[in-house]
Amino acid sequence: MKRIGLFVILILSAASALGQEIQPVQAHVLSATEIAFKPSLSEVLGVLARSGVSSASTNVLLAYDETGKVIAVKLDHTTGSKALDAAVLGWAAKIRLNPQQAGIGSLPISFDSR
Numbered sequence: 001m002k003r004i005g006l007f008v009i010l011i012l013s014a015a016s017a018l019g020q021e022i023q024p025v026q027a028h029v030l031s032a033t034e035i036a037f038k039p040s041l042s043e044v045l046g047v048l049a050r051s052g053v054s055s056a057s058t059n060v061l062l063a064y065d066e067t068g069k070v071i072a073v074k075l076d077h078t079t080g081s082k083a084l085d086a087a088v089l090g091w092a093a094k095i096r097l098n099p100q101q102a103g104i105g106s107l108p109i110s111f112d113s114r
Contacts (some may be wrong), residue, residue: 027061030097030105036068037096047087048111053080057110060092064105068097076106084111 048056059076073092079085088109097105 027104027106030062030107034097034100034105035095036098037094039091039094041091044084044087044091045111045113047081047083048113051081051084053084053111054114055110055112056080056084057108058085058088060088060107060109062092062095062097062105062107064097064100064102066099066102068099070095070097079111 056079058079061074061076062070063072064070070093073089075085075089079088092107095107
């Protein structure tokens with residue numbers, strides 16, 4: 001919970017610095033219809049294979065602006081591998097959402113290499 005709170009503070013600080021009105025936000029689970037572009041997972045899957053982790057899951061929190069551009073990403077919890085965490089965050093930063101009201105969304109991710 002602490003990490004999510006710090007993430008929200010970071011987003012609110014960024015909005016304030018940009019002169020935007022600060023609105024309370026709640027993370028919601030992003031639906032497939034909200035996602036305009038999802039990059040290939042090939043790099044993430046390569047890191048998974050090299051990490052020795054057989055399965056992992058996490059939630060990626062994405063802060064986005066009204067154009068759908070992801071402006072910040074954070075993991076709700078670690079996958080257990082720093083390399084895999086970094087790969088997932090890099091992948092998530094490339095996601096593009098359909099234009100909508102700015103906010104924070106959650107994207108659950110699970111991997112199983114068995």
